[in-house]
Amino acid sequence: MTNLEEKMLQNRVDPRGTLIVTPARGHWMGNRGRIHDEKKEIVRSFRLKAWITCLLAFKGRRRAVMAPNRYTELFFLDEATAFAAGHRPCFECRRNDYERFKLFWLKGNTDKGFDERTSIKEIDKVLHEERITKDGVKQTYKEQFKNLPDGAFILVREQPFLVTDGSVFEWSPYGYKESDFIPGQERVTVLTPRSIVKAFKAGYRPQVHESCLVHITDQ
Structure with missing residues (x-):
């Protein structure tokens, strides 16, 4: 889908949703619309309320990263990171994950009054309200x-x-x-949007980087 041999750009996303520069490779690609300029520099944090997470490869498509007048390709360590930043699965290249996410999101967020006929645009509105403030600060x-x-x-x-x-x-x-941090009974600050956390509790299991699985096995 995309040419990953580009120079280092500000197109990696951390769990806060912040765009950073790093040589580390991402395992998923994301999209918030076109947020770069002709110099391949980030000029805004988003253009669309639909923040999505895509496959790195899909139907042999190839893209030049941050091409003029095209959407800005963003990259994530894993799906859990993408969700924390406020992204959700793409309808086109991740149809099964998209349908599974919507199913568990609806199951976990019955208070919204949505059902399977509800447009994903309505869910995107909720996610947008949960991910950042009107001033662009991480919620x-x-x-x-x-x-x-x-x-x-x-x-x-x-x-x-x-x-x-x-x-x-x-x-x-x-x-x-x-980490040496031992979780207790205290309240903690949560980065992942509330409705996505509810979707996880309802049954959606996000993909996590293999390094986490190694640490769990070693315990």
């Missing part, structure tokens, strides 16, 4: 750690950590690192 909320499902992200010492198997692992562009 967070407080929750007890014990209530968080695998795949959610929290802030620990102002750094993003993945919640999985009752433990937390520190995020980096290259993978996850073990």
Whole structure:
């Protein structure tokens, strides 16, 4: 789908939704519309309310990264990172994941009054309200750690950590690192949008980078 041999650009996304520069390769591609200029520099954080996560390869398509007048290709370490940033599966290249996500999102967010006939645009509106403020600041909320499902992200010492198997692992562009933080009963700051966390609790299991799985196996 895309040519990954480009020079380093500000097109990697961390769990806060911030665009960073790193030589680390992403495992998923994302889209928020065209947010770069002719110099391949980021000039805005988004253009669309539909923030999606795509496959790196799809039907042999190839793209020049940050081509003029085309959408800006963004990249994520894993799907859990993309969800924390506020992205959801693409309808075209990830149809099964998209349908599964919508199913569990509706199941976990019955308070919204939506059903299977509800347009994804309505869900995107909810996600947009949950991901950033009107001033463009990342939205967070407080929750007890014990209530968080695998795949959610929290802030620990102002750094993003993945919640999985009752433990937390520190995020980096290259993978996850073990942590000395021991979760207790306290309320923590959650990065993953609230309705997505509810979708996880309802049954959606996001893909996580293999480095996290290695640490869990070693425990």
